[in-house]
Amino acid sequence: MNKLEDGDVFKVKFFLLLLFLFLQTYLDAYEGCQSSKKPDGTKSKIDVAHIQNDASRESMERWLAGGFALEAYKVNYLLPFGYANKHYLSNGRPVSYQNIEAALQVSLKRKIVSNLFGLHGVCYLAYSHESFWQLYTYSAPFRETDYNPEGFVVFPVDDEQYSVKIRSLKFALAHKSNGQPNTKNVYVNGEKMNNLSKSINYIYSTMRMQRDTLIIDFTVQMPLGTGANLSDNPDIMDYLGYNKIKFTYFYKKSILTLMGRGNPRTLRGAVEATYSYPLRDETNLYIKFFSGYGESLIDYNHNITKFSVGFSFSR
Template identity: 50%
Template sequence: MRYIFILLFLYTALFSAETSSRKGKELDKYEVSEIEDVEAKKGMQKWLNRDFGLKPHKVNYILPYAYREGVYKSYVPTDEYRNIEAELQVSLKLYLGTGLFGLNESYYLAYSHQAFWQIYSDSSPFRETNYNPEGFVEFPILDKDSLLNMKSIKFGLAHTSNGQGSNTNVVYANPADNPGNRSRSLNYMYSEFAFQHDTLLTEFTLISPFPGTADDLDNPDIMDYLGYTSVKLNYFTAKHMFTLMGRGNFTTGYGAVESTYSYPLIDDAYFFMKIFSGYGESLIDYDNYITKFSLGFSFSR
């Protein structure tokens, strides 16, 4: 079954361009232009176009091959995870409006869903799934002579968790059967500063947990490993795009680096490669050092 899924994905990726080119012809079979009810006409056209305002937020990808050095920690004795798996991410944002304070600022809601799928193991379980809803406002910098050519400032509120319940107070007849607490979560605020120098785009981010939540019993030391700052470089040359992200905690010395490469194959489909090394690759493994190479396709950059 898992191999059928991969084949279906490849088929979808290869023929999406053809489907896109036929989209206009498919809409021709519906008569919309002659409808007199203006609001009904507008609603029908939006439905036909499948246009509901959702746009890519972070990268949307499916990586059928993701290999790491070493083995994943198992929190249940019966789980034996392989060091090769598939990785998926869906990340979308919804535009809410502009200019509440007259500063041409834009408001958004966003949601990102990242899954780590042991597709090459028996029963193919999802080893870990992370959920990340957020809301943010982005202020454009209209002054072309701004410091370091700054383009925008973003302020956001976010939550991230792996959806697992806490079993801290569960009593086991045999203590060896206790899988440990799998719940991971973090509520945080962030500020992001964006800069542009020709085809190099730089994002500098400051992160702060909500007051009173940094010592959450699920993961009280998570900021020691994730850190409070990150820098991401996005570089374009011809059809190629390269990214390099670094984040960390200067006090503890823990952090991570991640590099990606993408190249367009057809409309809205890209070859995508990712290398990660450090802490926080997923919430369940936030305090485990992981080096991982992933290969597949993305549907946004």
């Protein structure tokens, strides 16, 4: 049996992915037509009415209800298809990355404290990670994963004076890293590798404003410290910038966003636009366009333009 070429591997994987998505959509729709209220077959026959101990009965009821203490934070998505305008750099690794890949993001938060300082501030801990998956190459490696834990507090603002109203102020402490080792002094085939380790500790503040169905988020961010704290990427703020503005517009069932960030001194930054539309339950069509620097930490100083399409599971 002949070994599949890279192009054949791509076609097979893409076909299987489309087949899976079609079958999943068809089965979901069929199930919804049959009954939108069918109980969970794995738990539906469990009887708790006869349980005498109140604490035990309450625990079983909560288990049956499937409660989940975490909430969605940023958009949770799976983008099976993303097309970039150039191949991604291998950064000294003996691999060849393609310009077509998948991406996924998981982002959750947990409320820790309510009414902080008596000012109705709400304190959260959050965790997000975004992975870039070379799904259509032969071994389908994960090219890059960025990990982003943070803690933040949100203070609501009572503002009814102007047409554009301030709704909240957010203050956060965050860390972002790609979890890779320091490879500054590593050589591959006699050539020195680029340092794979990328990380940044930073603080940021966001003012959220509203005008009817338009939400505006203005963010200012600053790295913590210099020197060793930014030794993996000392010039990262030249590309990420210190300021960011994001518009979120609600039009009927659709949500459109437009984000821009940059550093006026270096004239570098990025723009991102997204569109989402509900398909069924909490599954949404999700389309994303990105152009600029900082799509991921490993590529923070590479200019990339990319179009992606898939599904989001929060908005």
